[in-house]
Each structure stands twice: as structure tokens, then as C-alpha cells.
Amino acid sequence: MVPVPVDAADPAAKAPDAGAKAPDAKIPDAKIPDAPEPAASSAADAKDAGKAKKTKKKRPKRKGWRRLFPTWRMVLGGFLLLVLLVMGALVTGYMLVDIPPANAAATAQSNVYLYSDGTVLARDGKVNREKVQLSQVPKNAQHAVLAAEDRDFYSESAINPMAMIRAGWNTATGKGKQSGSTITQQYVKNYYLDQEQTVTRKAKEFFIAIKLDREVSKDDILEGYLNTSYFGRNAYGIQAAAQAYYSKDIDEISTAQAAYLATLLNAPSLYDVVAYPENKDKAVARWNYVLDGMVEEGWLEKAEREKMTFPAPGKIKPQSAMSGQRGYLVEAVKNYLISNDIIDEQTLRRGGYRITTTIDRKKQDAFVDAVQDRLMSKLSKDRKVDKYVRAGGASIDPKTGKVVALYGGIDYTKQYVNNATRRDYQVGSTFKPLVFTSAVENGSTTQSGQTITPNTVYDGTTKRPVTGWSGGPYAPENEDGHNYGPITVTQATDKSVNSVYAQMAVDVGPAKVKDTAVALGIPQDTPDLSPYPSIALGPATASVLDMTEAYATLANHGKHGKYTLVTKITKDGEQVDLPGQGEVKQAVPRAAADTTTSILQSVVESPGGTGFAAREAGRPAAGKTGTAEEDKAAWFAGYTPDLATVVAVMGQDSNTGVQQPLYGATGLPRINGGGYPAEIWAAYTADALKGKPAKEFDLELEEGAQTPSVPPAGTQPPANTPPPATGVPPTTAPPTTPPTIPPTVVPPTVPPTEPTFTPPPDFPAGGGVGGDPGGGFDGGTNGDPGDPGGGFDGGTTG
Numbered sequence: 001m002v003p004v005p006v007d008a009a010d011p012a013a014k015a016p017d018a019g020a021k022a023p024d025a026k027i028p029d030a031k032i033p034d035a036p037e038p039a040a041s042s043a044a045d046a047k048d049a050g051k052a053k054k055t056k057k058k059r060p061k062r063k064g065w066r067r068l069f070p071t072w073r074m075v076l077g078g079f080l081l082l083v084l085l086v087m088g089a090l091v092t093g094y095m096l097v098d099i100p101p102a103n104a105a106a107t108a109q110s111n112v113y114l115y116s117d118g119t120v121l122a123r124d125g126k127v128n129r130e131k132v133q134l135s136q137v138p139k140n141a142q143h144a145v146l147a148a149e150d151r152d153f154y155s156e157s158a159i160n161p162m163a164m165i166r167a168g169w170n171t172a173t174g175k176g177k178q179s180g181s182t183i184t185q186q187y188v189k190n191y192y193l194d195q196e197q198t199v200t201r202k203a204k205e206f207f208i209a210i211k212l213d214r215e216v217s218k219d220d221i222l223e224g225y226l227n228t229s230y231f232g233r234n235a236y237g238i239q240a241a242a243q244a245y246y247s248k249d250i251d252e253i254s255t256a257q258a259a260y261l262a263t264l265l266n267a268p269s270l271y272d273v274v275a276y277p278e279n280k281d282k283a284v285a286r287w288n289y290v291l292d293g294m295v296e297e298g299w300l301e302k303a304e305r306e307k308m309t310f311p312a313p314g315k316i317k318p319q320s321a322m323s324g325q326r327g328y329l330v331e332a333v334k335n336y337l338i339s340n341d342i343i344d345e346q347t348l349r350r351g352g353y354r355i356t357t358t359i360d361r362k363k364q365d366a367f368v369d370a371v372q373d374r375l376m377s378k379l380s381k382d383r384k385v386d387k388y389v390r391a392g393g394a395s396i397d398p399k400t401g402k403v404v405a406l407y408g409g410i411d412y413t414k415q416y417v418n419n420a421t422r423r424d425y426q427v428g429s430t431f432k433p434l435v436f437t438s439a440v441e442n443g444s445t446t447q448s449g450q451t452i453t454p455n456t457v458y459d460g461t462t463k464r465p466v467t468g469w470s471g472g473p474y475a476p477e478n479e480d481g482h483n484y485g486p487i488t489v490t491q492a493t494d495k496s497v498n499s500v501y502a503q504m505a506v507d508v509g510p511a512k513v514k515d516t517a518v519a520l521g522i523p524q525d526t527p528d529l530s531p532y533p534s535i536a537l538g539p540a541t542a543s544v545l546d547m548t549e550a551y552a553t554l555a556n557h558g559k560h561g562k563y564t565l566v567t568k569i570t571k572d573g574e575q576v577d578l579p580g581q582g583e584v585k586q587a588v589p590r591a592a593a594d595t596t597t598s599i600l601q602s603v604v605e606s607p608g609g610t611g612f613a614a615r616e617a618g619r620p621a622a623g624k625t626g627t628a629e630e631d632k633a634a635w636f637a638g639y640t641p642d643l644a645t646v647v648a649v650m651g652q653d654s655n656t657g658v659q660q661p662l663y664g665a666t667g668l669p670r671i672n673g674g675g676y677p678a679e680i681w682a683a684y685t686a687d688a689l690k691g692k693p694a695k696e697f698d699l700e701l702e703e704g705a706q707t708p709s710v711p712p713a714g715t716q717p718p719a720n721t722p723p724p725a726t727g728v729p730p731t732t733a734p735p736t737t738p739p740t741i742p743p744t745v746v747p748p749t750v751p752p753t754e755p756t757f758t759p760p761p762d763f764p765a766g767g768g769v770g771g772d773p774g775g776g777f778d779g780g781t782n783g784d785p786g787d788p789g790g791g792f793d794g795g796t797t798g
Contacts, residue, residue, distance in 0.1 A: 109351035113330055115361040116404075116567065122326040124319065125351035128244070129236040134223035137238060137250055141258035143300070145226065145238070147293030148262035148286075150183040154218055157210075184209045187225040190346075230349055231261060232268030232275075233316060245313035255300065256311045259290040269338060269345060274316055275416065277657065278423050278527065278541075284310050316416040325368060328408025328418045332545075333357055335421070336565040342578060343569075353576070356568040358402035366687035367393055367405045374679045375649065376410065378666040388651040388660040389671075392419025393680070394548040395645040395688065398555035401563045401584075403545070404643075405688070415654065423527065423543045425633040425650055425659070428626030428673070429496045430547055431517070431538035433596050435505050436489065437554065438516035440592035440702050444508040452489065452507065453704045454599045458500040460484030460492060466533050469506045474533050476502045493599045494609040496625065498537055505536035519587040521549035521560055538626055544646050551637050552644035554600075555622075557700075558593030559584055594699040597622045601697065604638065610674045614638055616682035619694035623681070625673025632659045636677035638685075641695040645685060647677040 110125030134142070146153050181189070188208045212221065231241035241261050242250040253261070263286045264271050271283040287310060294300035318327050333355060337343045343353070371391050379386040393407035409415035438444070439452040447468050450456055462478040476498040478484065484497055492500035505513055510531035518524050522542050529540040542550075545563070553560040561584035569576040600622035603609040610625040614636065623638025637646040649671055651660040662671045 111351050111353045111355060113333060114356045115359050117361055119361060122330050124330055127236055128234045128240045130239040131227045132239045132250060134219050137226060140255040141250060141253055143294055144258040144262040144290055147297060148265055148290045151293060151297055153183050157213060183225050184213055184221050187221055188212060190228040191224055229265055230268060230346055231264045232272050247314055256308045259287055260311055262290050263287045274313055318413050318416060320413060323413045324411055325408060327412025329359055329406055331418060332406055332421055333565050352571050354570045355566060358404060358565050358567055360404040363395060363405040363688040367407045367684050370680045370684035371407055374683055375676045385665045388653060389665050390415055390419055390652060391649050392544045393647045394420045394545040395643060396548050396552040396563055398552040398644050401561045403563050403565050419650060420544045423541050425541055426539055426628035427542050427547055428538040428628050428635055430624050430626035430635045430637040431540060432501045432536060433600055433624050434517045434520060435501055435513050435536045437588055437592050437596045438513045439504060439508045440595050441516055441588045442508060442512050446507050451704060453702060454490040456489050457486050458492060458503060460487040460497045460500050462499055464499045466503050466506045469533055476537060490599045490602050494603050494606050496610055501536040502533045505533045510535050516588060520553045522546055544648050547637050548644055548646040551639050551646060553587055554593045554596055555639040555644045557590045558586055558588040560587035590700050591702040595702045595705050597697055598699055598701055600624055611636060611678050613674055613678040614682045617685040620696050627672050630661045631663055631670050632661055634671045634673045634677050636673045636681045638681055641697055642689060643685060645681055647680045649676050
């Protein structure tokens with residue numbers, strides 16, 4: 001029987017099961033259709049395949065928020081891929097980076113410093129290094145360095161990932177820039193690489209440190225680190241440092257001294273307490289940290305540590321090439337570059353830079369000549385007090401902010417500390433103009449509601465308690481105890497009346513006074529720049545350069561841009577980028593600055609003004625005198641439209657570093673701001689601006705500044721009148737008749753030789769006196785010790 005062929009088109013037809021074997025059958029050729037039968041077979045197969053697929057269970061699709069997250073397979077795959085990439089990068093880096101030869105630190109180039117006209121000012125860069133074996137370095141010194149820099153050096157690997165993460169976190173969270181480098185990494189950086197903070201350099205440091213740790217012993221690495229590290233004072237290596245700071249070989253250094261040398265590694269410029277006495281507290285804190293670390297690590301007995309006192313280093317022995325003013329100028333420029341993050345200290349020490357400064361050679365020479373002629377030539381070796389005399393000065397072009405001259409001291413090789421940049425002498429009454437500027441800026445009024453202008457009348461009675469201050473009793477004494485009675489602000493500025501300016505500081509608000517001072521250019525962190533009434537009398541210890549910057553802002557009608565000491569830097573012919581001065585901004589309103597200038601003109605031009613000697617400059621000028629407590633410093637700060645300059649004469653024992661009063665110096669009873677400082681200022685300014693036409697001040701004064709308002713005649717109380725019960729100024733508008741001032745308070749036109757004040761040996765600290773010519777002592781007591789808001793012991797004077 002012949003089988004019937006299946007019709008492909010028949011819907012009832014069923015395909016055999018997938019994989020089933022069809023029975024053998026012989027079909028006559030004539031009975032087989034030409035095309036339909038194979039087609040039917042294909043269609044059936046496809047249909048069966050489709051059914052088979054439908055029978056498989058499908059994975060549900062990811063819907064909604066689940067699609068936003070990777071699957072665990074993706075996460076695992078990505079992690080494995082990342083691990084493979086990191087491992088590959090590490091292996092590749094390790095294979096490609098070789099340990100290079102030592103860098104050129106051992107033969108560092110000199111830096112060349114140039115005057116603004118391109119002539120050579122100085123060269124430095126002579127490296128002071130004496131290599132020693134690790135066996136020559138006593139264990140106490142080795143342990144001190146390890147306690148300061150890397151306490152786990154011998155037990156850890158070349159790289160400390162946790163320290164790097166911790167340092168990065170501390171930096172990111174504002175706890176200060178910190179290094180996560182091990183000693184091995186620091187050695188690699190010092191010996192093999194440069195100091196540039198680049199990704200490439202850090203990567204090289206990473207791989208070289210790993211290789212070095214595998215190929216070199218820990219002792220060899222520590223030895224190399226001790227011989228290449230910079231300790232300050234141009235000392236590279238711990239042996240050179242021992243000589244530079246203690247004049248000893250390293251094997252003679254005590255544990256306390258070793259801890260101080262280790263302290264320097266963290267910040268050589270910051271922790272040298274001889275060069276920067278104001279930073280001693282920070283240096284001592286770091287020194288204690290090192291010793292405490294030695295105790296914790298078992299390298300030092302606690303009992304021995306408790307007996308130790310801070311080992312003050314010896315005097316600095318500067319290079320002879322830095323004699324005269326060159327050393328002061330070079331150090332000032334270096335500090336400027338480092339503090340402004342232009343070049344870091346280590347890189348600068350490697351040398352090779354050509355640095356063009358803002359220092360004008362002619363003006364610099366003029367400053368040196370003025371100090372020599374007006375002060376130094378009058379000193380005698382037969383007077384002990386004359387050995388204490390030193391001077392500092394700074395001069396700025398107010399339009400550009402360029403420092404055109406600095407006077408740091410008699411000779412950098414004899415007096416190392418730069419008197420132009422040090423911050424440890426009170427500025428005295430040179431601060432008073434900043435109080436008045438703040439009064440105008442803030443539209444301040446007296447306790448009776450009168451707007452403070454140059455003509456506002458105050459009570460100038462000595463020891464008059466200030467009113468409106470809730471911080472405690474405060475009643476400063478005027479110079480020589482004079483009572484001035486009702487007196488205008490201009491007259492009070494001429495004579496530097498303490499009682500008036502202490503009250504004005506309260507009227508303005510001491511915190512506002514501080515804000516104005518900072519805006520003008522006084523650093524925020526200046527010691528004793530505190531918001532109390534005594535701020536008016538100058539307890540703050542700003543530097544001469546700081547005060548010059550503030551006065552330059554006044555000279556520039558209240559516009560302030562941070563000073564600059566450098567105009568151009570090149571290395572190997574390539575120019576180094578210099579950050580700008582920053583935006584020159586209106587620090588205080590022009591009317592505030594200009595009105596201050598107007599009253600400071602009276603200080604110079606009025607025969608009764610304490611700065612009368614500055615008229616010798618022969619051109620319009622404005623300025624203010626000042627004297628520190630116990631006559632330890634005398635100041636004159638002044639300016640013309642073209643030049644702002646500050647001069648200070650200071651007293652210091654060269655052997656002990658202790659500040660000393662200048663009573664009897666040069667044979668005079670005292671030195672005050674209107675004497676040598678004003679004379680030096682005048683001589684320098686006349687010479688520095690020689691040939692330049694004199695300019696008048698272009699002033700825009702506050703409203704009411706030109707309206708005369710002076711106290712009535714004959715109302716000044718006698719010299720010994722006790723202070724009134726309150727310090728409230730008159731509330732009625734006084735007539736325009738000038739006051740009658742007793743002849744005893746009219747100052748001479750030249751620095752006086754009288755009064756013949758000679759302080760007794762037990763002169764009390766609380767009776768601080770200072771002075772400006774024209775009325776005796778310009779200071780007095782600034783509050784009793786311990787009184788809230790009572791200033792400080794002894795007070796600032798003049």
C-alpha cells in the first residue's frame with residue numbers, strides 16, 4: 001500500500017516530534033512533488049523550534065529603579081577589571097622606572113638677585129654640607145629625627161598608604177597641608193628628584209622608593225636622608241646643622257639639642273627662634289612633640305625627658321657675601337617668595353634662579369646714608385646704651401605697592417635679625433591714625449552723638465576714665481601727665497594725646513578699629529592686635545614693613561594692594577610665573593583715608609606737631625610719631641603723594657636679645673619718634689625724591705572736616721587738675737575761638753634735649769612712658785594688669 005503524502009498546506013497536519021526518525025519508505029519518483037514537500041518540511045521544523053523556545057523559562061526583565069543599578073555580575077566584573085588594571089600599572093611602572101643618578105643638589109647653583117635696574121644685588125647658593133656616616137650620628141639624634149618624621153621607619157615598607165590617606169584627608173578637611181611621605185620617600189625626593197608637586201614626580205617617587213627599599217638597607221636610606229635634608233641657616237645635612245646652630249659636631253650634641261635639630265626639618269624658616277623670635281612658642285611646641293614621641297617609642301626615659309629645657313641655639317653665622325644690607329634684602333625676598341607660595345624653600349635652595357627685585361638701588365643707598373648720617377654717626381663706644389641702638393626702615397611706592405628700599409640693620413653679618421620685617425616691637429602712637437580712619441569709615445560718633453571729624457572736640461584730661469566701655473576701668477595717662485582739657489581731634493593728633501584716642505577707640509568700637517587696620521595692611525594675626533580700648537595706643541607689634549603698607553594705603557587714597565618685592569624670575573632662560581598683587585581694592589573709603597591725611601599733615605606742618613622735623617624733606621608730607629613702652633622703640637611713619645616710608649629706632653641687647661630702653665642713647669635723655677626717626681625720614685625722602693617735582697595732596701575730605709570747631713579760650717584746666725567724674729565731651733557747639741594753650745606744652749621746632757628725664761633703676765613696668773617732641777612723654781599707663789580691657793602691663797606709649 002502506497003503512503004499518502006502529507007499536504008503542507010493542510011492545517012491539520014502535524015510535524016513529527018523534534019528529533020524523531022522518519023520511517024524508511026520507497027516513494028516512486030513520479031509521485032514526489034517538485035518543490036512543495038521540502039518547503040513543508042522546513043516550515044514544520046521552524047514551527048517545532050519556535051514551540052521549543054516557548055517552552056524555556058525566560059529571566060524576567062529589570063524594571064523601574066532596578067535598571068539604575070548594576071548587577072552583581074557587572075560589579076564583580078568591574079572590580080576584577082580594576083584590580084587587573086592597577087596590578088598591570090604597578091608592574092609596568094616598577095619595570096619602567098629605574099633608580100636614577102643623584103640630582104644636582106650636591107652642586108646646587110647660586111641664585112642671582114638683581115636690583116630693579118638689573119644690576120647685581122647679591123648671589124647666594126653656596127651649599128654648606130658635610131657628609132657623615134650613620135655610625136657617627138649618635139642614637140639620640142637618629143631617634144629624634146625618627147620621632148619627628150617617621151616613627152615606624154624600620155618596621156614599615158617604603159610606602160605608607162594609611163599615612164598618605166590620612167594626610168590627604170587632613171588637608172582636605174582644613175587641618176593644614178600635611179605630608180604622608182615616609183623617610184624613604186623624602187630621601188628619594190631630596191636625593192634623586194626635584195621638589196615640584198606634579199603627578200609625574202609623585203609617581204616616580206612612589207616606584208623609586210619601592211625599588212630602593214628592596215635594594216638598599218634601612219640604615220643606608222637613613223644615612224642618606226640625614227645628609228641631604230635641609231635644616232635652615234644654609235645647612236644641608238645634620239652635621240652642618242649641628243655646627244650652624246650649636247657650633248658642635250653631631251656626635252657632641254645633647255638629646256635636647258638633637259630634638260631641636262629634628263624640629264627644624266618640619267619648617268626650617270619657621271622654627272629658627274633666633275631669626276624669628278616671634279615663632280618661639282611654635283618651635284617649643286614642636287620640640288616637645290619630638291621628645292614626647294621619643295618617650296612613647298621607648299627611646300628616651302620619661303624622667304630624663306622631664307629634666308630637659310629648651311636648648312636655645314647660638315647666633316647665626318651668615319655668609320660674608322651677605323654683608324651690609326645685601327643679606328637683609330636677600331632674606332626679605334626669600335621670605336616673600338616662600339610665604340606667597342611662588343617658590344618653596346627647598347627648591348629655592350637648589351638655586352639656579354635669576355630674581356629681579358623691586359629694590360631701587362639709588363633709594364636703597366639713600367636710606368643707608370640717611371641712617372648713617374642722622375643716627376649711627378652719633379653713637380659712641382663709651383656709652384653702654386649706644387650698643388643697644390639699631391634701626392629699621394621700609395619704603396613703598398603707594399601707587400604700585402613696590403618696596404623700593406629696606407633698611408634691615410647696621411650689617412647683616414653683625415646684626416642678623418632684619419629690623420624691617422621683625423614683629424616684636426610695639427608700634428606706639430603710629431597706630432592712632434588708623435583709629436581715626438576707622439571712625440570716618442564707620443561714620444562714628446562721640447558718646448554725646450557728635451560725628452567724629454578733625455574738628456570734633458574731646459576732653460584731653462590725663463587719666464580720664466573712658467566712657468561707654470563695659471570691659472572694665474581704663475584711664476590712660478597722657479605724656480608727661482599733661483592735662484589738655486577740651487581739644488580738637490587734629491590738635492590731639494598733633495600732640496598724640498592718649499586720653500582722646502582711647503576714648504575715640506571706644507566710640508568707634510575696638511573690633512571695628514581692628515578690622516580697619518587689617519584692611520589697610522596690618523596682618524590679622526599681629527601679636528597684641530586686640531579689640532580693647534588700648535588698641536589705640538599701639539600695643540600691637542606689627543613690623544616696620546607692615547606699617548609702611550598701611551600708610552601706603554592711606555597715601556593711595558584708601559586703595560590697597562599687597563606689597564611686592566619681586567618683578568621677574570627666570571630659571572634656565574624660562575620665566576617663572578608670578579602671582580599678581582591681587583586685586584587692588586578700595587580698602588577704606590577715599591574720604592576716610594584723605595581726611596586722615598589732612599590731620600597727619602598738621603602733625604608735620606604745625607609748629608606744635610610732634611613730627612615737625614619731617615618738614616626737612618622739603619615737600620608736602622603727612623606723618624605720625626610713636627614711641628613704645630619704656631622707650632624701647634621710637635617710630636616715625638609718614639608719606640608724600642609719591643612715597644610712603646616708616647623708620648624705627650629700637651633698643652636690643654645683642655648678647656641676650658632682650659629689648660632695652662634707649663634712655664641716654666647718643667647722650668640725649670631719650671629718643672622719641674620726632675627726633676632721629678623723623679630726621680632720618682626727612683633726609684631719606686628728600687634724597688629719594690630728588691629731582692622729582694613736589695606734589696600737593698589731592699584730598700577729598702569727609703563732610704564737616706573743614707568746618708572749624710575748636711574749644712573756647714581759657715577753658716583748659718591747670719596741669720594738675722584731677723580727672724572729672726565722667727569723660728563725656730561737651731555737648732554744646734563750641735565757638736570758633738582757638739584755645740589758649742599754656743606755653744609749657746608748646747613743643748620746640750627741633751627734637752628737644754629737655755625734659756631731662758632719667759628713669760631710676762627700678763622704673764616700674766606699669767608706668768610706661770614714651771614720647772614725642774613737643775610735650776614730654778607721649779604715653780603713660782594703659783590700664784592696670786588684670787583689668788578686663790585694660791590693655792597690657794605698663795601700656796603702650798606715645
